[in-house]
Amino acid sequence: MYSIELKVNGRPYSVMVDLKTTLLEVLRDKLFITSPKVGCNTGDCGACSVLLDGRLVRSCITNALTAAGREVTTVEGLARPGEIHPLQRAFHEHYAAQCGFCTPGMILAAKALLDENPEPTRDQVREALSGNLCRCTGYVKIVDAVMAAAQEMAGAGALKAGRG
Amino acid sequence: MAEGGFYTAASPAEACALLARHGDGARLLAGGTDLMVAVNERRFAPQVLIYLGACGLNYIRVEGGKLLIGAATPFAEILKSDLVRDQAPLLAEAVAHLASPAIRNAGTVGGNLANASPAADSATALLALGASLKLTSPAGQRVAALEDFFTGPGQSVLKAGELIEEVIVPAQAQGAGWAYRKLGKRKAQSLSVVSVAVYCPLADGKCRGARLALGAVAPTPLLARKAAALLEGQKLEAGLIDRAAKAAAEETRPIDDVRGSAWYRRRAAEGLVRQLLGQIAGQ
């Protein structure tokens, strides 16, 4: 067993892991941060997605030891006290979440996109989210939400409902 | 049995030494996008992991007309690299269709090649570009042409204690035609059913040293030598393209699996080669 230190949502933690512990297991089973989900455990569905040093990764196939000394962001880390992130608001306003299981990973994938490309086209949004599966919504409202959030974050004014 | 452990190698030499010392139970770990799947599915229980994330193998540079890519370079870096887009656009195109953004942020070109899947998406493009690999072991270094690297599904010429240190890609020639297409069950994050990469340098409008590579249609990524030989010194026109496409299909040795039948793969390979050569002819 090894002791590693890492930051999650700005807070430092120290956890015990072994050679096969995944970052997802650290988050869910040791730190009780349950927004990243176990959908497949093989990196195929995206429900476990988190940001590692700001980059979108699959926590279910990230060896925990390689996350030592690094910073993890989950959706719990997006909201500031008293207000939620524009992406979260947009997902809620645009009905981009139905069952909600894919939503945390989807929001983080969108955040990773907007951090790099603040004014994406709808095609670029689809491409950036192509590794996050959703079986409920058919994706259209998710793309709507990301486009709306992008507009708000770029300071384009009030959130517009409907297709961006 | 070697003692268990997690080592962060400070250099490729140290990684090799650790690999050689710990033998069969040791594995190199970069992005882990193949290894950790095997671990999660309980197909493999790691005893020793040698982490390559900090040993200086994450780089992309150009030297002497060649693109040099460190083996532990994540695909996301390759995809956004201006150097790759300028020197080897065929590789950039293939990587754009590899897996999905999150996987590309972690998965590395060295890991993809060492895993030696016949469907490895970077292999098809790199074969077409005549890439070679710098292999490092405690005994020293050697350079192996990628077309000699794969020996079977999941198998390569890598010896015990040996790792891929660098991928060497000759820059694409001025005015060379190139094209890539991948068929999968989805548009993204999908194992290739068939993939084809074509690189066709031209001199006076005639093919010189064309290379056709196909993925997921043989026990290893496949270089279609006979099809390429047909093109040598010739102008690309419909009849020649048709013959080359048929020749390429005949060189394939596909199997039936859950993603497609051998019958389909052979026909799709022919269709794709015809399509891509036609695309190049029209450029």
Add this chain to the structure above:
Amino acid sequence: MELKVVGHRVKRYDGLAHVSGETRFVDDVIIPGTLTVKALRSPVSKGLVRGLDTSAAEAMPGVAGVITAADVPCNAYGMVPEQPVLVAEAIRYKGEPIAAVAAVDEDTALEAVTRIRLDIEEQEPVLDPLEAMKPDAPKVRPEGNVYMYGQRPFRQIVFGDVQTGFKEADLIVENEYFHPSMEHAQLEPQVSLAVPEASGRLTIHTVSQALYFHLGMLCGILQMEPNDIRCQAWAARTGSAWRHNAGFSDLNLAGGTVGGGFGAKNDLHADHVTALLALKTGRPCKWRWTREEEQLYSTYRGAWRMTIKDGVKKDGRIVARQMKSIRDAGSYTSLNAYVVDKHCFLAAGPYFIPNVYVQGYCVYTNKPPASSMRGFGVTPTTFATEVQMNRIAAELGLDPWEIRFRNAFRLGELTPTGRVVSSAALVEVLQKLAAQAGVDLPADLKALTSARKGEAS
């Protein structure tokens, strides 16, 4: 009166929780001391369990309990109560659970499963429904390989007289359609957490889409129906030591937060096993299926073979439809019989056909049980009947829009099951759709309404 909800855009009450990661799905419920459950599954499609020895698994440090069929008070459940929680003797599909382990962690549970000694007499399975329908086919179940709808081995719909209809037709268009099986692939796999409470109740955090169905079934399995003689005898035979004669109030299903179902969670998959292990060990037990288990062994839409024979007039009207459908139900009835019903009821689609004859077969094979999936049998019907419409149009040289207007239900017409159409709108929907799609319909089609049939014939 001012309406506060109707006519207003209402946000999902769980929307904020979803986007902030606070929604607590079953796997997110964390109770200290929870044991991890893993199952021993049959490696063969058909066979008989000749020996089952769990002692080595039970003796392993870290294993809190192992259950087999002997531990199940009433080992038969389902819409037709024939499906065992754990195989007693007859294996009906590859992957069928035979035993289950509750241990301190996943590694221990998986190791314990490998230490269960299982002896199987393998038998010849039948995997093709057409083979299964033959008289000499291996029996999937003792009652035979075809579900009986009363006296008939198929669901039958008779409306008018198809033979007369075929004689009146200008052309017969007959085609076969195959709809393969489909997995729901909902993002959240089957997962269940059963918690024995200090009060004596059993709480089950469940992904069930059908809480009351499952409350009833679980009470039956756990022998919480004191008047069920069969269950009392089973309980007496197994000498099970835990409580009997409890009622609905002793079982608390905590559910409603489901990470996707689409019909995947209308059947018990894990709740019965976790409940039994929780009662046996006295500790919370959680079973989370892997994606592989989900893909291979959970319920799914079974495959369909359909034959549609239509008698049509030159103007596109369908005057007779004969349909035969065979549903591959897998090894247990579950919701298959009902799925076949709905499939057959909608054989005419949204169209008026004066003569209809349908036979729907529910056929058993040695595969995991198929069950409900979005559309409940009607989706495959629609696939076949809509392609059939286009093929009819092609054979008659008609436009695929026109043929649908020609046959669309009008108010007051009868469905093949004898119901009066009191609300019809296909004509208007097609007109609106054409306008949105930029298709300029001819004037006579634009003039049609659902109130009366067009004059052209």
